[in-house]
Amino acid sequence: MTSLHAYPPTTMVVMDSVHSALVSIPVACFSLTVFTDVIYWQTSNLLWLHFSEWLLLAGLVLGVLALIVRAVDYLVRGVRPSWLAVVGAVVVLVLATINSFVHTTDGWYAVVPGGLVLSVATVLAMIVTAWLDRDRSHYV
Numbered sequence: 001m002t003s004l005h006a007y008p009p010t011t012m013v014v015m016d017s018v019h020s021a022l023v024s025i026p027v028a029c030f031s032l033t034v035f036t037d038v039i040y041w042q043t044s045n046l047l048w049l050h051f052s053e054w055l056l057l058a059g060l061v062l063g064v065l066a067l068i069v070r071a072v073d074y075l076v077r078g079v080r081p082s083w084l085a086v087v088g089a090v091v092v093l094v095l096a097t098i099n100s101f102v103h104t105t106d107g108w109y110a111v112v113p114g115g116l117v118l119s120v121a122t123v124l125a126m127i128v129t130a131w132l133d134r135d136r137s138h139y140v
Contacts, residue, residue, distance in 0.1 A: 019073065022066035027126060029059030030096055034119045040111050049103065049110055052119070056100040063093050081133065088129030095122040 033055045040048035067089060073079045099118035103110050 019066060019069050022062055022069055026059035026063035026066065026092075026096075029055040029062075030092070030119070030122050030126060033059070033099070034116075034123055037111050037116045037119050041116060044108065046107075049107075052111065052115070053100070053103050056096055056103060060093065060096055060100060063089070063096065067093070085129055085133035088125065088132050092122060092125045092129055095125055 033052050036048045036051040036055065039045075040052065070079075070081060070086075074081070095118060099115060099122055102115045102118055
């Protein structure tokens with residue numbers, strides 16, 4: 001059986017696995033931010049605000065790293081993701097960045113109402129982006 005691609009299947013599996021692993025962490029972090037924001041809203045315990053801040057930071061760092069891996073994959077192997085999915089991923093990261101800045105303000109106003117609304121908007125943008133990327137990447 002011959003492959004149409006210049007790279008062995010193991011390279012394709014490794015790159016896809018690395019990208020999938022990197023994408024799953026921001027999804028979990030941004031989703032948990034909604035959870036920690038709701039708990040902070042209900043309890044006013046600053047610990048939950050700090051959890052939200054750290055979750056946003058971890059999600060942003062690994063989300064940018066996942067975009068870099070996907071860009072390298074595009075440049076090296078010619079894997080072309082859906083442009084709607086790329087725009088959606090950038091929108092998610094921009095919303096999360098704004099949310100991170102909102103969460104750095106002091107006390108109650110860091111979460112209620114702006115931080116909580118931005119956290120929910122980020123999760124909704126992730127859902128829409130996943131729906132747009134349902135066809136997955138294809139080769140040039």
